[in-house]
Amino acid sequence: MPKIAPGAVNQNFKQKSVRIPPQSLESEKAVLGSIMLRKEAMHEVEDMLSPDSFYAEKHRIIFQAMLDLSIKNEPIDMLSLSTKLSEKKRLDSVGGNIYLAEIVNSVPSSTNVKHYADIVQKKYVLRSLIEAADYVSELAFEEGSDHMDEILDMAEKKVFSVVSSPKNQKYVNLKDAIPEAYERLEKLHENKGMLRGLSTGFKDLDNMLSGLQNSDLVILAARPSMGKTTLALDIARMSSTVHEKSVLIFSLEMSSQQLVDRMLSAESRVNAWNLRTGHLSDSKGEFAQLRDAMDKLAKAKIYIDDTPGNSIVKMKALSRRLKAEKGLDLIVIDYLQLMTTSKNYDSMVNQVTEISRSLKGLAKELNVPVLALSQLSRNVESRGGKPRLSDLRDSGSIEQDADVVMFIHSEDKGKEMEEKTNIVEILIEKHRNGPTGKVDLYFDLKTTTFLNLEKSSLSDFAPAKIKGGLDEF
Secondary structure (H helix, E strand, C coil), X not given: CCCCCCCHHHHHHHHHHCCCCCCCHHHHHHHHHHHHHCCHHHHHHCCCCCHHHCCCHHHHHHHHHHHHHHHCCCCCCHXXXXXXXXXXXXXXXXXXXXXXXHHHHCCCCHHHHHHHHHHHHHHHHHHHHHHHHHHHHHHHHCCCCCCHHHHHHHHHHHHHHHHCCHHHCCCCCHHHHHHHHHHHHHHHHHCCCCCCCECCCCHHHHXXXXXXXXXXXXXEEECCXXXXXXXXXXHHHHHXXXXXXXXXXXXXXXXXXXXXXXXXXXXXXXXXXXHHHCCCCCCCCHHHHHHHHHHHHHHCCEEEECCCCCEHHHHHHHHHHHHHHCCCCEEEEECHHHCECCCCCCCHHHHHHHHHHHHHHHHHHHCCXXXXXXXXXXXXXXXXXXXXXXXXXXXXXXXXXXXXXXXXECCCCCCCHHHCCCEEEEEEEEECCCCCEEEEEEEECCCCEEEEHHHCCCCCCCCCCCCCHHHHC
């Protein structure tokens, strides 16, 4: 049997004790370099990584600087990053511009950033597990302690802190949120009547809702040809042209050109049917009105995706990209039942349930209101009277997930042309954080747009002689 040299055991123990913790410096550099080459890469990995995920201290510093730039929606490249690090007096400590250039040059392919980030995060979890094991080991060696339950609890908490990723366990300390709430309340008090949310362009509706609130899912529902699309377009158009907000419209039923025609007619006050058929009059100044409307709409930050049968995954991806690149204040979806999901459900109810939950999640994630149009079931017509929440078609969890549910109702339905008043009721049947009630709007058939009643006059906007009245829109 071979003899063991004196001190060999101690030497082996020393070698094991100085083992380098799990890490991949090349993957860390690849992540950082990918973000510098392609800013969108940050949005792909920011929910996977934190500065602590990086093994090298200088990589932690660089990633934190990138996060600071991303929060302010500023470019993330060598120049902006170098400037940011210089402001923090940390540029030299990370190796200066030479090291930043080295990182960029070390990237195999920026499109694989999620793969590199996954490697970095796995190494971080392993290091955290080693740290937890050392901590638990030290607790176990404290034989003199009589508080066994306390030791087990401390050990469990330490291991749980590794198992539950902090990136998926976001929370806000109430103490930290109170100052922001006070500032908001103080501002509202100083400006009594100021909207808390995004203006719809309709005074009475804004008073009832205090505007469309960030993170809210707002459902606008009605039977076909009751003006859902028209009202949604009016809100989108006025939000952008009057209040300079950025609006993304997903139109699953109508083409972008059809939407443009409607917005042009509403903005120019030119008869919609004349605009569609080309029967425009120079004597009435309609071409001049159209040119002015085109100039105004051209400056509006309205973006349209008219992909038919669009999926929730694609819509989320575009919304995130637009939010990052151009800013985003409102998302409009026309309409909910036409959306598709990645999974094929055996019932429309289950499919709509996933869609409504996903839209609510999108509203919270991007911190913008999502205005989704929805069809009502035929029950409302067979029963008669005004719509109810139970009339939501394929409702599933729409009623549960929505913060606001509004219905469009008109007593003109079925009346003769000369009997129509074109007064439309917007019924707010659910309002999670405020009152419910009714708002009256006037529908101007000539320009297919809704108007505040105080701004309209039945003599100025006499119903146009078009068969069907509001039902045609």
